[in-house]
Amino acid sequence: MTGAVTDARTDAAETVSDTMRERFASVTSRLLDEDPRLAVVLAEIGRDGFADAARRHPDRVVNVGIREQLLIGVGGGLALTGLRPVLHTFASFLVERPFEQVKLDFGHQGVGGVLVSAGGSYDWPSGGFTHMAPGDVGLLDTLDGWTVHVPGHPDEAETLLRRAAAAGDDKVYVRLSVQVNEAPRPVDGVRFLTLREGRGGVVVAVGPMLDNVLAATGGMDVTVLYATTVRPFDTATLRAAIGTGGAAKVAIVEPYLAGTSTRFANEALEDLPHRVVGLGVGRQELRRYGGIDEHLAGHGLDPHSLRERIAGFLGR
Template sequence: MDTMRERFASVTSRLLDEDPRLAVVLADIGVDGFAAAARRHPDRVVNVGIREQLLIGVGGGLALTGLRPIVHTFASFLVERPFEQVKLDFGHQGVGGVLVSAGASYDWPSGGFTHMAPGDVALLDTLDDWTVHVPGHPDEAEALLRHAAAGDDRVYVRLSVQTNGAPRAVDGARFLRLREGRGGVVVAVGPLLDNVLAATEGTDVTVLYATTVRPFDGEALRAATGAADTSDVVIVEPYLAGTSTRSANDALADRPHRVLGLGVGRRELRRYGQLDEHLAAHGLDPRGLRERIAGFLTAPARA
């Protein structure tokens, strides 16, 4: 099976052939995947070199001319390093585009902390009107990329080397209800779905699957908690823990509820290790998730 990033390059190269409105902007990262597309469309595949602020600036400039830019590099270089340009060149200018990241929170541990971006979605949450997609499988990444490319809005697509075993039919908007239960609701985001399903196997909980986290599907969460005996919610995200707890609290503001946000911790892990070791260290492996989810959902609410 190809990776999400490989699928991104192949799908986007085909989209360049189909839609003259699209352009791709790169900062050296991912150039090889677009070599053939660059030969066919030299005016719409732009490599700015290792200049991430310029990467975003060029994307915003292309958007001002009426093109639909698709901008790509590692998440830490796409959102964190050029954040001012994201804020101004897209948001302040009122133009749309598609930011597509690689690397996620710790996909390449040996790259060190410079190549890790667990805070990317939380950072984008400080800006208005960004749609955020977090696919959990290459097929989902393709569907969400096509959805994003066809629009006019501002979209962030967060790719990862972590994948679930099977794709789901995602629509770029709604959460999917994969399991029904009465003892609480667990929202699994993107590539952490399989771990959540393993962690909750045999338990009486509802599992929602989220691949579009902004806008947050509060309606689906309300419906799921309304069908349960409790409005306790656990959100399991592959980035900074607690990123979506405010959204869940807002959705349930008119009813008693508790929300636990699980995800990547704030403490920096200073040993490279392997990806599965980072998952375990943050408690995002099936064993760690099972202990924390069960402990929260079975604990009595405080008066």
């Protein structure tokens, strides 16, 4: 199961030397050597990547087996002892299945930890809908105080993972994917990056959606912002990109459920005339396995579809 996800790479992923999950395992293993406060909790998935670390730190690398609710419970318990737990499995098993434990064992108990997911919305189509979680970020939005990172490249994943591991007692979700952008950007775990400037509207590309957005908006007079930290939502950069012109038009392209971040953009611009559209994964389940590119096209997230949808929204 683990190998199938690791090997399900897009063409873009093959341009980098490792996947986000492989970088997660190597970086976190090194952090275990450096930080005695860090602990890793697994639910069978990903155990091979931590085999060496488990031999070096048997008391701080815990595999609970295929028991996802216990995964969260153990992580919350370790946090109560003063450790900084890093928990990992597929997004559907990390956020959706044990959501009550996430709500209670971290939120209600007032402790922090780092949830690191794999699988995303459709990274492993042949795994079926049980291994897809397009609603994970939206579900965490019902809880208070979660930081959410969505890297688009293994180098960005490393930066954000290191930041999350050292983040005191904060609650952090890091959403890894086999979809990657061709090149990393200098992310800081706080701000959106301005990659293009234009006057016709603003397009916010989240994580691995960036390359498709750049291709889709080529030649358009639009500002493109790159977001790898989506919670807290970077209100300041979005407002600066809008400027003081007429009615603002903002399109948010996300690799999870369409519209997940539109509320935050609307709140950021509530005192200004504006329109916001959320482009992302649709609510209709695509029941044929296919491949990642076919799922992107099926949800209108390939460059051609995005260009038509963004241009239509901007009135071009």
